Amino acid sequence: MSDKRESVSSPAGARVTATAKALRVLDCFTPTQPELSLAQISRILNMPKSTLLNQLRTLEEAGFLGKSPENQTYRLGHKIMELSYCAHAAMPVIQYAVPVMEDLQVSTGEIIYLTSHIGGQVFYLECVYPSRRSVAYSVSGKTLPMHCTGCGKAMLSQMPTEQVEAIIQKHGLPSFTQNTITDHDALMEQLAVCRRRGYALDNEEETMGVKCVAMAIRTSRGDVAGALSISGSTLSIRNENIPQYAELLSRACNALSPYARMMPAILYQNQNTL
Structure with missing residues (x-):
């Protein structure tokens, strides 16, 4: 037998x-x-x-x-x-997100990114560029560490501390520019600031010359599903514009919240251990 x-x-x-x-x-x-x-x-x-x-x-x-x-x-x-195209097409959240992103782009004139998180990294789903800018590649499927991006910090700031610590333990805090936060305590302090004000900033921390304002997207249960960001040059995104951008992001994230359960961080929750 x-x-x-x-x-x-x-x-x-x-x-x-x-x-x-x-x-x-x-x-x-x-x-x-x-x-x-x-x-x-x-x-x-x-x-x-x-x-x-x-x-x-x-x-x-x-x-x-x-x-x-x-x-x-x-x-x-x-x-x-x-297969990548099929996977992208199989994410129904994108069809709901793109009109919201286009409105946000028209209101700001900047690049708009939609992201989620997979395996403790930022996972880029879609972007909307200004019509004046030609695009040679798609951002869909790109991944980046969470500590050096606006979207990543926005999501980290809304996660439980133990989950944040697990992500740092797995991926570390590698430096990308002279502005990247590579100190654990400094990052935790900034995440606390992000949590209080409701949005995160990337001040040339992943790419020099690029600045962004980002806000987390949450499900009706409060789970962190993704983030939206307004990204542009340090010359175009000025400090005096940030409160206005934060208000626009808040409206956009609220509009996408009913569809947040369709984002990869939630769809693949069983595989998304961080």
Whole structure:
């Protein structure tokens, strides 16, 4: 009897292992390392090149990886882009959010971002740019640390202290600019200020020359689902405009609150452990 169970379960176990290995390969690619050689992937995964090569060929044949004919490096393939588009289209909150974001953009003349949080990081869902600005890439799917962005700090300020501490423990407080808050106590003090006034500021903390005002979006139960931000240059977002922007954000976040349960932080709550 035991032999029969092993013969039935082994192929399934093998398939799970193969799937896990394939997913680990795909997870090697990042915005800062969009192309990787066989040697680099082997080093990242601590996997022999001979074993890895079969995985790479399978993923390439299925369209999940592409291979450069010039330098033989690998990159994410067209199938990933197709799935990314499907995932974006499957978030119904965006269809409700975009009109609100467009109104906010017209009122301020600045860039408007809609974000959520996944795994203790800011997850960008959508943005609305001024019509005068040409855009060469989509921000959807981009992730950033929470401590150095307006949206991230807005969400952190509304989370329980133990959740904030867990996020800091996992991701640390890396520096991006000379203005990034890298001290634990200083960050906690700023989050307390954000909590009192209801909005967060990013004062060139992730990118020099960029400033933003952000506010958290919460569900009817009070769970932090995401954030909206007004982002622009330090010349265009002036201190005297911030109270007005905060009021506009408050109205927009209230308008999106009924749809907050459709945001990734809530939809994937079982997987979103931070």
